[in-house]
Amino acid sequence: MDSASGAAPAASVAGPSSSAAAAAAAAASASGPSSSGAEPSAAAAQPPRVQLFQPPVLGGGAGSGSGVARACRHHAYSRKQKSLGLLCSNFVALYDQEDVETIGLDDAAKQLNVERRRIYDIVNVLESVGILVRRAKNRYTWLGFGGVPAALKELKERALREMSGSPVLPPMEESSTANLSDDEDDEKLEDADEDAESEKLSQSVDNTSDKPDAPGCRLRSDHRKEKSLGLLTQNFVKLFLTMEVETISLDEAARLLLGEGHAESNMRTKVRRLYDIANVLSSLNLIEKTQQADTRKPAFRWLGQAKRKQENTMVALPPARPNKRAFGTDLTNFDNKRGRLDSTTENKAKLMQGAGNIVKTFERQLGQGNRSDFVYGPFHPAVVKKQESDDLTVRQKERKTIQDWENLAVSFRPQYQNQALNDLFGHYVEAWKSWYLDLTRETSS
DNA sequence: GCTTCCCGCCACTTC
DNA sequence: GAAGTGGCGGGAAGC
Incomplete structure (x- = not known):
C-alpha cells in the first residue's frame, strides 16, 4: 500500500x-x-x-x-x-x-x-x-467530556485517600507487598528495584476493576498495570489535582512518579510516555504547554475544565497550535546532558527550584488582586464564577471550598517516600495556610 | 546536539 | 492457540 x-x-x-x-x-x-x-x-x-x-x-x-x-x-x-x-x-x-x-x-x-x-x-x-x-x-x-469532572473528582479523592496518612497500604491490598514480591520474582531485577522504590503513587492504584484471579497472574498483571499508560496518566493528573501544581515539567513529573535513584533509562522511558500522555491531554485542553518562568524549561500547565467554556464545543481543539512543535516550540535549551538526572543532589536542587516556581505561580494566582479569578478546583466553573463574583452565595461556596481545602491540608499526611515530594508538598501547605487565613479574614468580615 | 515522540516489535493477557 | 492489549525503546523528525 x-x-x-x-x-x-x-x-x-x-x-x-x-x-x-x-x-x-x-x-x-x-x-x-x-x-x-x-x-x-x-x-x-x-x-x-x-x-x-x-x-x-x-x-x-x-x-x-x-x-x-x-x-x-x-x-x-x-x-x-x-x-x-x-x-x-x-x-x-x-x-x-x-x-x-x-x-x-x-x-x-x-x-x-x-x-x-x-x-x-x-x-x-x-x-x-x-x-x-x-x-x-x-x-x-x-x-x-461530561465524564471528566467525575473522573477527576474520583481521582483526586483517591489520591487524597492514599496520601492521607492511612497506612501505606490497606492490609488486604496486595499492592505493595505484591509489588515487592512481584518485583523480586521478576526476572528484570534492576527494573524491579526501581519500581518497588517508586511505587508511592503507583501503588495507589487500587485498580480493583479486575477480577481477583489466580494470585500468580495477578502479580504479573499488577506489575504490568502499574506501568500502564492509563495509570501513568492518572498519576500525572494527580500531581496537578492533589497538589494544585500549576506547572510541572515532564522531567519533574517523571521524577516524582518514579522516585529517585532509578536508572536513567527508566527515566527516559517514563518521560517518553509522559510526552505521549501530555500530547493527548493537551489536545483535550486539559493541560497546555508552557515554560517555567525562570528555568525556561518546558512545562505543562493544568487547565482542567477552567478553560473549557462549554462542554459541547470543547471538542479537543488544540490550543492555538500551529503545528506540533508549536505547542512545545520553545524547546528547552538548557544545556544539561541526558545524564543530568543521575545526580541526586542536583535533582533535589532542581526539584526544590521547581517547587519554588510552583509556589510562585501559586502565589501569583492568589495575589492576583481579584480573587475571583482563582480557580479552586479543576472544574470550577470559572465563567459563572466571574459573573457572580460578588454574590453572597458564591462567597459561601468559596468558603466551603476553602474549608475543604483546609481540611485537606490538615488531615493530609502525605507520605511520599520521595523526600522531594514531601518538600514540595510542604510548600503547598504553607501557601494554602496563608491563603486560607487571608481569605477567611475577608469572607468573614 | 538535543528534545520530542512515532513506530512497531514482542511479551503478556484474554478469549 | 489466536487475537487483543500495551510496555518499551530505537531512532528519526524537528528545532
Whole structure:
C-alpha cells in the first residue's frame, strides 16, 4: 500500500492549528456519527463516513510491512500529521456526538486510518480521565467530556485517600507487598528495584476493576498495570489535582512518579510516555504547554475544565497550535546532558527550584488582586464564577471550598517516600495556610 | 546536539 | 492457540 500517494487532502497541516480538528468536527457532525450506538458488527463494517484529517498511512493499519513504510518515508512524511495529539483530536471529533455510545477499536482505527496500536494509546488516556470506559474486548463506551469532572473528582479523592496518612497500604491490598514480591520474582531485577522504590503513587492504584484471579497472574498483571499508560496518566493528573501544581515539567513529573535513584533509562522511558500522555491531554485542553518562568524549561500547565467554556464545543481543539512543535516550540535549551538526572543532589536542587516556581505561580494566582479569578478546583466553573463574583452565595461556596481545602491540608499526611515530594508538598501547605487565613479574614468580615 | 515522540516489535493477557 | 492489549525503546523528525 502506497501510503504517501494516498495522502488525503490533509485538512491543512499548515492551516490554522485547530482547523484540522475543527474541520474534522464539522465534517463529523455533518456526516453523522460514525459508529453510533449501533451494533458492533454493523459499525465495524462501515466505510469511513467522516472526513477527518488523513495522514498518509505508513506501515500501520493496513498491515503493511514496516520496511515498505520506512521506504515511503522520504517524501511527504511529517510527524506532525501523525501525532498522538492530532489523532486524539480526530478521535474526539469523531466520537463526541450525541448519539455515539459505543466505540469499536477496529472501527476507530479504520476511520482514523491509523494502526490499532495508536488507538490503544489514545483510549487508555481517555479512559483514565473518564471520557470513555472499556466495556468489553474491543468495545468502549463513550461517556464524553461530561465524564471528566467525575473522573477527576474520583481521582483526586483517591489520591487524597492514599496520601492521607492511612497506612501505606490497606492490609488486604496486595499492592505493595505484591509489588515487592512481584518485583523480586521478576526476572528484570534492576527494573524491579526501581519500581518497588517508586511505587508511592503507583501503588495507589487500587485498580480493583479486575477480577481477583489466580494470585500468580495477578502479580504479573499488577506489575504490568502499574506501568500502564492509563495509570501513568492518572498519576500525572494527580500531581496537578492533589497538589494544585500549576506547572510541572515532564522531567519533574517523571521524577516524582518514579522516585529517585532509578536508572536513567527508566527515566527516559517514563518521560517518553509522559510526552505521549501530555500530547493527548493537551489536545483535550486539559493541560497546555508552557515554560517555567525562570528555568525556561518546558512545562505543562493544568487547565482542567477552567478553560473549557462549554462542554459541547470543547471538542479537543488544540490550543492555538500551529503545528506540533508549536505547542512545545520553545524547546528547552538548557544545556544539561541526558545524564543530568543521575545526580541526586542536583535533582533535589532542581526539584526544590521547581517547587519554588510552583509556589510562585501559586502565589501569583492568589495575589492576583481579584480573587475571583482563582480557580479552586479543576472544574470550577470559572465563567459563572466571574459573573457572580460578588454574590453572597458564591462567597459561601468559596468558603466551603476553602474549608475543604483546609481540611485537606490538615488531615493530609502525605507520605511520599520521595523526600522531594514531601518538600514540595510542604510548600503547598504553607501557601494554602496563608491563603486560607487571608481569605477567611475577608469572607468573614 | 538535543528534545520530542512515532513506530512497531514482542511479551503478556484474554478469549 | 489466536487475537487483543500495551510496555518499551530505537531512532528519526524537528528545532
